Amino acid sequence: MRVLAIINQKGGVGKTTTVANLGAALAREGQRVVVFDLDPQANLSLYLGSEVGRGEASVYGVLTEGLPIQQSLRATATEGLQLVPSHLDLSGAELELASTLGRETLLRDALQQWVADRLAETGQEPADFVIFDCPPSLGLLSVNALVAADEVMIAVQTEFFALQGLSKLVEVIQLLRRRMNPGLSLTGIIPCLYDSRLKLAREVLVELRKYFPGKVFQNPIRTNVRLAESPSFGQTIFEYAPDSNGAKDYQRLAREVLGNAAKT
Amino acid sequence: MRVLAIINQKGGVGKTTTVANLGAALAREGQRVVVFDLDPQANLSLYLGSEVGRGEASVYGVLTEGLPIQQSLRATATEGLQLVPSHLDLSGAELELASTLGRETLLRDALQQWVADRLAETGQEPADFVIFDCPPSLGLLSVNALVAADEVMIAVQTEFFALQGLSKLVEVIQLLRRRMNPGLSLTGIIPCLYDSRLKLAREVLVELRKYFPGKVFQNPIRTNVRLAESPSFGQTIFEYAPDSNGAKDYQRLAREVLGNAAKT
Numbered sequence: 001m002r003v004l005a006i007i008n009q010k011g012g013v014g015k016t017t018t019v020a021n022l023g024a025a026l027a028r029e030g031q032r033v034v035v036f037d038l039d040p041q042a043n044l045s046l047y048l049g050s051e052v053g054r055g056e057a058s059v060y061g062v063l064t065e066g067l068p069i070q071q072s073l074r075a076t077a078t079e080g081l082q083l084v085p086s087h088l089d090l091s092g093a094e095l096e097l098a099s100t101l102g103r104e105t106l107l108r109d110a111l112q113q114w115v116a117d118r119l120a121e122t123g124q125e126p127a128d129f130v131i132f133d134c135p136p137s138l139g140l141l142s143v144n145a146l147v148a149a150d151e152v153m154i155a156v157q158t159e160f161f162a163l164q165g166l167s168k169l170v171e172v173i174q175l176l177r178r179r180m181n182p183g184l185s186l187t188g189i190i191p192c193l194y195d196s197r198l199k200l201a202r203e204v205l206v207e208l209r210k211y212f213p214g215k216v217f218q219n220p221i222r223t224n225v226r227l228a229e230s231p232s233f234g235q236t237i238f239e240y241a242p243d244s245n246g247a248k249d250y251q252r253l254a255r256e257v258l259g260n261a262a263k264t
Numbered sequence: 265m266r267v268l269a270i271i272n273q274k275g276g277v278g279k280t281t282t283v284a285n286l287g288a289a290l291a292r293e294g295q296r297v298v299v300f301d302l303d304p305q306a307n308l309s310l311y312l313g314s315e316v317g318r319g320e321a322s323v324y325g326v327l328t329e330g331l332p333i334q335q336s337l338r339a340t341a342t343e344g345l346q347l348v349p350s351h352l353d354l355s356g357a358e359l360e361l362a363s364t365l366g367r368e369t370l371l372r373d374a375l376q377q378w379v380a381d382r383l384a385e386t387g388q389e390p391a392d393f394v395i396f397d398c399p400p401s402l403g404l405l406s407v408n409a410l411v412a413a414d415e416v417m418i419a420v421q422t423e424f425f426a427l428q429g430l431s432k433l434v435e436v437i438q439l440l441r442r443r444m445n446p447g448l449s450l451t452g453i454i455p456c457l458y459d460s461r462l463k464l465a466r467e468v469l470v471e472l473r474k475y476f477p478g479k480v481f482q483n484p485i486r487t488n489v490r491l492a493e494s495p496s497f498g499q500t501i502f503e504y505a506p507d508s509n510g511a512k513d514y515q516r517l518a519r520e521v522l523g524n525a526a527k528t
């Protein structure tokens with residue numbers, strides 16, 4: 001089971017769009033995928049057609065009440081793709097958990113329990129891929145994702161502010177690797193919202209390849225209005241516009257991710 | 265002195281771009297403006313040409329060590345526009361201050377002290393406008409801005425996820441108005457990154473005017489590549505591309521903001 005965190009504290013760079021559509025693309029390749037919505041805004045949950053009422057099972061219960069992950073799984077319209085949804089209450093979790101011992105490892109512990117339970121029941125791991133959608137911050141929720149994950153993928157918009165926050169993000173990843181998660185590796189940088197007609201975008205892409213040699217995924221995700229429209233129909237890009245650039249780009253990314261299997 | 269908070273927990277919607285360029289546009293109208301960078305990513309500080317080294321005066325010192333605001337002011341290239349910069353250390357402030365008594369009113373207290381000091385010295389308030397750039401979350405830094413401000417302006421990208429987070433944001437604003445800041449009013453909603461060719465954008469704008477009648481600023485800020493390029497030169501839109509749509513839109517917004525003086 002590969003566990004990925006899609007992260008960037010810079011907002012609006014394409015994290016949620018990537019988790020929803022990379023998840024769906026991997027499921028289309030026959031993988032069993034579970035995506036987790038760790039953002040209190042619950043954009044991923046809405047994108048995949050799930051709205052959680054107060055008190056219903058969600059990531060909030062998993063982190064604050066020890067709710068088992070298997071009790072918070074939801075099906076989506078895509079076969080092979082399941083979701084652990086978020087809830088607005090999650091925005092209070094950072095302060096609620098501020099004094100809980102081991103608050104950084106709550107998600108890792110829940111994940112390990114879920115895997116152990118499934119292995120005992122079925123002799124198989126519960127999924128081939130787990131993907132965390134992170135909020136635009138480096139607070140407790142993102143830290144939980146980085147501690148629970150084996151691989152990090154940084155979604156980056158090819159615009160000016162993109163480069164500024166990356167050094168801090170890499171610093172935090174290295175710190176967590178040293179202190180809490182020695183197996184954490186940076187699998188790659190995903191250029192999102194790429195428009196090759198913009199000189200700025202081309203320049204930022206060149207800079208990214210310079211700073212992170214060998215780490216930037218070959219195919220940027222191009223800006224494509226179908227990707228911006230698909231969430232309003234609660235559909236992934238493959239359901240909404242299967243022949244669009246958005247669908248092609250995410251399918252290609254899925255193949256690249258499959259090709260570079262993590263150092264298991 | 266009008267004190268505005270530009271806020272939205274949704275990331276990448278144009279908050280920083282609005283604070284930098286609305287601030288500059290108000291200064292061009294002869295107002296004395298001070299903008300505060302409350303985002304640990306320090307995008308606003310970079311946009312206005314300020315990089316803060318560790319230990320140098322910044323918002324971090326104001327919130328955690330009681331550094332007077334007048335000691336952290338920096339000039340910018342625009343006459344009449346000053347900046348209180350951010351620093352990456354600010355990302356630790358939320359946890360550092362988690363158990364500080366009155367942690368929500370630290371910014372308000374600092375602001376009131378600054379105004380009192382200046383009135384005593386010069387008989388005049390230190391500025392005509394103070395504008396807070398908020399991070400993409402509703403954590404302690406954004407709460408400090410909402411408690412210290414008299415007016416809230418919500419920057420909204422005209423895309424699908426925009427509407428989902430607004431109800432939570434309005435809830436938080438109402439809560440803070442009841443509990444900590446009775447004078448806080450919602451001055452308006454600023455539609456940003458607007459592209460009238462996209463049906464989705466037009467639909468979202470219609471929804472916004474329906475949900476917030478009389479609160480949506482007349483002129484949306486149109487998507488304009490010059491606005492995306494200007495920060496890479498450390499220049500406001502007025503220095504970088506004074507004849508662009510971006511410059512026109514922000515100047516028009518400034519006139520609208522001046523026209524609807526807060527209920528003083």
Ligand SMILES: Nc1ncnc2c1ncn2[C@@H]1O[C@H](COP(=O)(O)OP(=O)(O)OP(=O)(O)O)[C@@H](O)[C@H]1O
Binds near residue numbers: 043274
């Ligand atoms: N490749 C793309 N082409 C066009 N629009 C896109 C693309 N990727 C994302 N978008 C749109 O850009 C906006 C931001 O994307 P998204 O919400 O996925 O970013 P995010 O990083 O998850 O944001 P946040 O930081 O708030 O969680 C959304 O409106 C989304 O529909």
Ligand SMILES: Nc1ncnc2c1ncn2[C@@H]1O[C@H](COP(=O)(O)OP(=O)(O)OP(=O)(O)O)[C@@H](O)[C@H]1O
Binds near residue numbers: 136307
């Ligand atoms: N009207 C516009 N036209 C074109 N590009 C824009 C416009 N407004 C903002 N941008 C670009 O969109 C990106 C996001 O804008 P900005 O950083 O101001 O948003 P933000 O809400 O402050 O983000 P964060 O949530 O990370 O603080 C930046 O690359 C910016 O240059």
Ligand SMILES: [Mg+2]
Binds near residue numbers: 015016017135
């Ligand atoms: Mg998101």
Ligand SMILES: [Mg+2]
Binds near residue numbers: 279281303307
């Ligand atoms: Mg910003």
